[in-house]
Amino acid sequence: MTASPAAPAVHTAAEPLYSGADWDFDTLRRVHAAVEEIALDELGLDVYPNQIEVITTEQMLDAYSSSALPLLYKHWSFGKHFAQHEMLYRKGMRGLAYEIVINSSPCISYVMEENSATMQTLVIAHAAFGHNHFFKNNYLFRQWTDAESILDYLAFAQSYIADCEERYGSLPVERLLDSAHALNSQGVFRYPRKKTPDLRSEQIRALERQEHQERMFNDLWRTVPQAAPKAPDEAAREEERRRSLLQLPQENVLYFLEKTAPNLQNWQREILRIVRNIAQYFYPQRQTKVMNEGCATFVHHTIMTRLHERGLITDGAYLEFLQSHTNVVFQPEFDDPRYSGINPYALGFAMMKDIERVCLDPTDEDRQWFPDIAGCGEPMAVLRDCWANYRDESFVLQFLGPQVMRDLHLFEIEDDADEPMLSVEAIHNERGYRRVREMLARQYDIAWVEPDIQVVDVDLAGNRRLMLQHRVVNGILLDESDAKAVLRHLANLWGYDVALQEVDAVTGMVMKDHEAVPRRRFA
């Protein structure tokens, strides 16, 4: 940003937007207008319309416990989370987030009434523009979520489940939700499904194929001796057909149950669908923590700095901002008692700042590592491209530069259960950069972090036993007691026996078997 002296100097030497900590709605409006100008004109962000809602502490706690959604069906687990958050907050063990932002159109940002004027400015820049831009542009969100309709869908879900409670009793509904929640992370599609082709496109395809064959026709081939056409294996065909009808193997267990479970009522299927749709809505967020927070942090930092440069916020306000900004991007070291994993704000912000530096002021090392962007002089264009087209895993793999690794002193250790000691495999030096980068990217790869569990087969003609498989990577098995509990839920939903095999992904060897029989099946 230092290289853009031609930035529109509308407000230079202007009156500050506010003074002191107090604010009113008029202040918010002025702040929003000033932030918007920088965000759109200077950073080139593309955002949904904003809706800023002022709420109290208590409402913030409410929002926390319902996964930050403004409306959600009722379930005891949300009450449990509320109780926990409330206690931590009341005992002062944890502060509240300054904001919550919802991926919807209009994009709703909650701001707390206790925030000072500076914090409100920060929150507007962070949530209403940073997160908002990310939600609107990142490919995962575009692919998996529909910002226009999510609020309507949640309203539908809430009233549908409330109706079910009235009609079928709250306990059966609660029990069903318990079981569905247990399979929450098995309720998402990880790849876009194939669209069923319509007649017209089928026809076009057939035509194209025919043309191709005509073009490639060569009479010579007729003379080449051929093996006698093999009689199609009837049994294998039948098997193939059965599996494709059941869409096996199926990674989305809730979807499979919704479509295939023999005994479920229609309302029960609909509730499974609601749970998995909401899980799917959150699926992109789980994969883009670093990028999402990094994007918002980078945006608020740039905007606040620009506001200060233009004299729109006072020195005092800027210092207040810096204080809370540094708190947000603080990364404790691994041996610090405060350490609890890599802070996505810190990593994201550091990487994005690094990209900016590489674009504007590259070193020889950067030229070697990032030949495409080094010295290109347009950091915002590069960053907007990152925000649109990457998720955490690919972003780290592509853009984690040696400078950031050195700054954070990243190193990699390997923990092999068969060895008595942990070993340091790579550190932040010439030999280790690529390995550290690869391993860090893997930590954000949902395929590595979450167990790969699929429905592989079901014996519909026999005892209706449902077979699942966990493909074990690097010998890491499932947590046994939880796996048993989830399987019990699954057996109740399916209505018949359920078996889960843990199979080594490389050797195909069965490492462990779990089984469950339905105790109280749903019907």
Place this chain on the structure above:
Amino acid sequence: MHIIDRRLNPKGKSLPNRQRFLRRAKALVRKAVHENSSSRGIRDVEQGGELSIPRDGVSEPGFHHGRGGGLRNYVLPGNKEYLEGDKIPRPPTGGGRGNEGSADGGGEDDFRFMLSRDEFVDLFLEDLELPDLVKRRLATSESTSLQRAGYAASGSPANLALARTMRNSLSRRLALKRPRAAEIRSLREEIEALERTGKDPARLAELMEQLEGLLARTTRIPYVDPLDVRYKRFESVPKPIARAVMFCLMDVSGSMTEDMKDLAKRFFMLLHIFLTRRYRHVDVVFIRHTHIAQEVDEDTFFHSPETGGTVVSTALEEMARVVRERYPTSDWNIYAAQASDGDNTSIDAHKTAALMADVILPVCQYYAYIEVGRDDDFMPAGPIRRDTDLWRTYKVLVQPGVPLAMRKVRHRRDIFPVFRDLFQRNAEPSAKEVT
């Protein structure tokens, strides 16, 4: 851009979720409340507080990787001295989570959360009750309920009895021979036919006259007359409820130290909370005594200092007087709780025993005696320790069928268990010592 002020939106959006959670974890929460209450001061009861229950009961399972085993790689920040190829001993926490262990280290076993005051007190008092509450005659009181009682000619529109009204209307119309709509219609048709053909004018005139008559009759006799209208009538029926009175007798004599008085007051305060929260129709009578007894109001009972000698029988006499004057045993369930350090003037022992046996116990549903002791005079049970005067006096009265229960309390922490013990559902009156 819109700014919306949500601060005035209704609060407690997550209250239903919280209630569901408490209902779900009820057994666990109740147990935790009871365990927890023994370590609390009485004032804390009115404040709610933090509670922890086992995580198992409210767990939300999900498939995830187990802790141990396999080959894992971690990238960590903040390297200081390690070089590639270094070996590091496994951190003692084990589980193979390496240095990342602190991520979710503490608080795994128990789930901790806060209960509000109301939730706490409700759970604490949930399974307590006054024993034998309905044995005496049921007396009427201000509580009434509405009951259907026939029909009335006047009432509010909401109570209109439509079927009855239409029935009346129909019978009136029949009795007064109100012309039917069909009758008039057929007459009109006939007239029309005659008018069109134009023959038999005499018949036409006759019919016209007839029609006029019928129409006049129709207007004279309305379809629904105010006379027909009936309303459902409701009568308020008094609902019988049991009436009860609790006598709180406290010794405030000089032999009671401040600590003992504090214990006794805590007990009565708990009793008071219990009665006011669980029963709407319970009178409480406060009597304090030294060598004389007097009935006092709540505030004086709990807060005013007093001192003097000890004559227990005065308090019993005072109670008997109040019962005689205000609480006839035919209408009231009578309960009493007495707290004392057990000292009594020796010449009074006989009188006390006689009063108890002949006057007090026969009219009481339940009589609870709490003996407060000094915390520091705890001695190992043995021959040296002897029961107090009053304890010995009362002990002979305890027999099967006599509604007398005796407990000793030496420490603040005993109060909750003793209280629960005394008012537990189906508790058998007995003399027991809690130390």
